[in-house]
Amino acid sequence: MSTDIFLFMKSELSLTLIIFILLILKVWDGIKDNSTYLHIANFLLLLNFAVGFIYTNEGVLFNGMFHTTTLLVFEKSILNLGTLLISLQAFDWLKTHKHVPEFYILLLTTLMGMFFMISSGNFLMFYLGLELASIPLAALANFDLEKLKSSEAAVKMILLSAFSSCIMLFGISLLYGSTGTLSFAELPALIAAGHLQLLALIFIFVGFAFKLSSVPFHLWTADVYEGSPVAITSYLSVISKAAIVFVFISVLGPLFLNLPGTWYNILFLSIILTITVGNLFAIRQDNIKRFLAFSSIAQAGYILLGLSAGNQMGTTATIYFLLVYVFSNLGAFGVIGLVSYYADKENISDYKGFYKTNPMLSWILAIALFSLAGVPPTAGFFGKMFLVTAGASRGNYILVIIAALNMIVSLYYYLRVVKAMFVDPNESPIPKITGSITARLGLIICMIGVVVIGFASCIYNYIHSLTF
C-alpha cells in the first residue's frame, strides 16, 4: 500500500517535489541570474516528463477518490510535454522578468490541479482539482505586470471562471441531491431521464463548455487570450483545454451513458455553433492572439465532434488530435511569443514582409498554421481527418458536412496570415529576431512533432490500445 501511493501518484508527487525545489531555490537566494534558474526549471520539467514513462501502474487510492490508469498517465504526459515546451519557449520573456519563481510555482500548481482533476474518481476531488487549476491561472494572466490589458484579462478570467464553477457546482449539488452519491463509479447507473438530473447534467455540461470555450460560452476567450502574456495564452489554449477534454472523456461521457439521445443533441448543437462561430469570427480579427483565440474555439468544436462519436474511435481520435494540437498550437504561439517580446507587435498586419527578415520563423509559423488548418503532410491533417471520421461513424452527415465545409473557411483565415508573411510588401517589416537557443529548441521540437507524428502511426495505434 505504501509504495502504491508513490507509484500511483508519481506524476503529482514529482510535480510537488519540483515546486518545493523551485521554492527553496528562491528562498535560498543563491542564484542571482534568471537564466540559471530557468535552465534548472526546464531541466526539472524534463525530468518530470520522463517520470511519466517510468513504471506505470493502474489502481485506486483514497476510497475511490483518486484513480490512475495507463491512459491517464499518457494524458498527463501530454500535458507535461506541453508545459515543458511552453517553458522553453517563454525563456526569452522570463529571462528579464522580475518574478520567475512565482511564475513557475503558479504554473505548476495549475498543472497539478489538472492532474488531480484527470485522476479524480469523485466529483469532490474533481472540483478541488478544477479550482486548483483555475485560480492560479488568473494570477498568471496578470503576469505582464505593467500592462493594463493583462490585469483586465485576469479580472475577466477570475470572474467568469468563478461564475462557470458556480453553475457547475450547482449542477453537482442537484446531482448529489437526486442520487445521494458523488462517485463517478456509482453515478452512471443511478441516472435516469428525470428532470432534475437532466438539469443537473446540463449545468455540469455548461461548466465544462465554459472551460472549453465552446459557443455560446466562449465570450471570455478572446479578451483573456489577448490580454495575457503569450506564454499564458498558449497554456490556456493548449494545456487547460486538453485537460478539460481529458476529463470530458472520462467523466461526462460515462455520466450521460443512460441518456444517449439528450447527450448527442446537446453536442450536436454545440458543435455546429462552436465550429461556425469560431471560424466566422476568426476571419475578422487583426490581433493575432485574438485570431488564434477564435481559431482555437473552432478547434474545440472539432474536438467535440470527435467526442460526439461516443465510441473508441472517437476517444482515440480526440486524444491523438490533442497531442497534435499541442505541437501545432505551441509552434504558432512560440513564434508569436518571440515577435511579441522582441518587436512588441501582435497584429496580423505587422507580420507583412516577415518572410524577408525572418524566413525560419515564418516557415515555422506557416507550418504550424497549416497543421491547425489540417493540410497534409502535417500531423494536423491526420488529427482532423480522424476526428471527422469518428464524427461520421454515427452516420450524422449533416454534422460532417458542416464541419467539413468549415475547413474551407478556416483555410481562408490561416492562409491570410501566411499571405501577410510571404507575399505582402512592407517597408518596415519586423526586424530580424534571434531568439535564445532554448526558445529555438522549443520551436524545433514542435516542428519535429508536427511533421513526424502524422506518419508515425504507432502513436495512434498506441493510444488506440489504451482507450476503450
Place this chain on the structure above:
Amino acid sequence: MTNLTILIIVPLLTAIAVLFCKNTAQIKWTSFIGSLIQLGIATTMFLAYIAERASGNTAQMLFQQRYSWYKALNIEYFIGVDGISMVMIMLTACVVVAGILISWRVETLSKEFFFLLLLLSVGAYGFFISLDLFTMFFFLEVAVIPKFLLIAIWGSGKKEYSAMKLALMLMGGSVFVLIGLLATYFATDTGGGAHTWDLLQIAHAHISLQTQMYIFPFLFVGFGVFTALFPFHTWVPDGHSSAPTAASMFLAGISMKLGGYGALRVAVYLMPEAAQQYSWVIVLLATIAIIYGSFATLMQKDLKYMNAYSSVSHCGFILLGMGMLTKTAIIGAVMQMVSHGVMTALFFGAIGMIYERTHTRQLSELGGLLKVLPFIGTVYVITGLCSLGLPGLSGFVAEMTVFVGSWQRNDMFHRVATILAAASIVVTAVYILRAAGKAVMGPIVNEHFEHLKDATWNEKFASVLLILAILAIGIAPFWLYNLIAPDAQLIMENIARSVTGI
C-alpha cells in the same frame, strides 16, 4: 525497378536536397537532375509494366505493395498501377522535367520555388499510385499549399486573389471528396463492423444503389472541381493566368488530371450504378463546359487566359467521355487526359517563353514572332494545331476516340450532346488560328521584338520533350489505346455487372 515507392521518394529527396543547395545554379541543376532521374525511373517502370503485361500477367494492378499504416482504422499504404495510372505517371514525369527547365530563369527565392514545385509533383505521383482511398486523399491535399504559395509569391497580375480563389475552391473540392470518401468507408463492411479504404475491395463490395446515389455527387463534384467541371471551373482562368509559367504547366498538365483520374477511378468505378443514373447530368455539364469554354476563349485577349479557358473546354471532353459510359469513350477520356496534359503544358510553356521576352501577353501587342523567334513560334503553332485537333497530333486522336465512343450511345440526348461537342472544334479552330496568325505570323508590330533572342537550350529541351510526346501519341496511338483498353474494360465490366445485378 518495379518498386513504386521510389516514385515518391526520388522527388522528395530531390526537394530536400534543394533545401541544402548553396546557390541558384546548384538548385536548378539539382532539381533538373532529380526530375530527369525520375523520368528515367518512370520510363523503366513503364517498360517493365508493358513487358509484364506482354508476358500474360492479367492482375488488375501490378507492382502492388501493401503495408498496414493506421491499423485501427484499416488505413493502409497500398499502392499499385494499371495502364491508366502508368500513363498518368509518365505524363507527370515529362511535365515535371519540362516545367523545371522552363523555370531556369527564376531568380527570386529560387530555393523555395523549386522546393514547392517538387513537393507538388510528390503529391501527383502519390495520388496516381495509391490504391487506398485515405492515402489517395492525403496526396490529393498535399498539393494545395504549394499551389497557393507558387501563385501568390511568384505569380503575376491579381495573383493574391487568384491564389486564394484557387486554394479555397480546390479545398472545397477536397472537402466534397472527403465527405464522399467517409460515406464510402462507412458503407463498406469487411465483417465484424470493420470498414475498408481499399479501392479494389470496395469495387467488389455491393454498396446499395440508394447509398451510391448520395455518395456519387460528392465524389464526382469534388474531383470535378479539380478538372474544371462546369460551374466549378471559375478558379481555372484566374489561377492559370496568374501562376508563374511552371506552375501553370503543373496545374493544367498534372493537377487538373488528378481530378479526372479521381473522378474515373473513384467516383465512376466505385459507384457504377449511380454513375449510370447520373450520367445524363455529367454529359449535360460536360457539353456546357465544352461549348462555354470555347466561346469564352474567343473573347479573350490575353494568351494565358485564352489557354486557360480552352482548358475548360478540353477538360470537358474528359468528363464527356466519362459520362458516356462506353468503353471507347472512357478510353478516349483517358487519352484526352494525357493529350491535354502534354499539350497544355507545352502551350503554357510557349506562352511563358514569349512573355519572358516580349513582356506582354496581350494578343493585340504581339505579332510576327516567327521571324524573330523561329523556335518558340514553331512550338506555339504546333501546340495550337494539337489543341484544335489536327490529325497526326495527340489532340485529334483523343477527341476522335471520345466522339466515336459517344456516338455509340444512340439515343437523341447523347447524339445531340456529341454533335454539339464535336461542333465546338470549329470554334477552337477559330481562336487558335486567329491567335497563331496574329501573334506568330504577320508583320512585326513592335521594333523591340527585332532584338529578341530565341529559345535557350533548356527551353528547347523542354519543348522537344513535350512535342515528342505529342507526336508519339498522335502518330501511333495504338500503344496508348492498348495500354488503357484492358483497364477501361474492367471499369465497364463493373458497370455492366451492376446493371445486370439490379
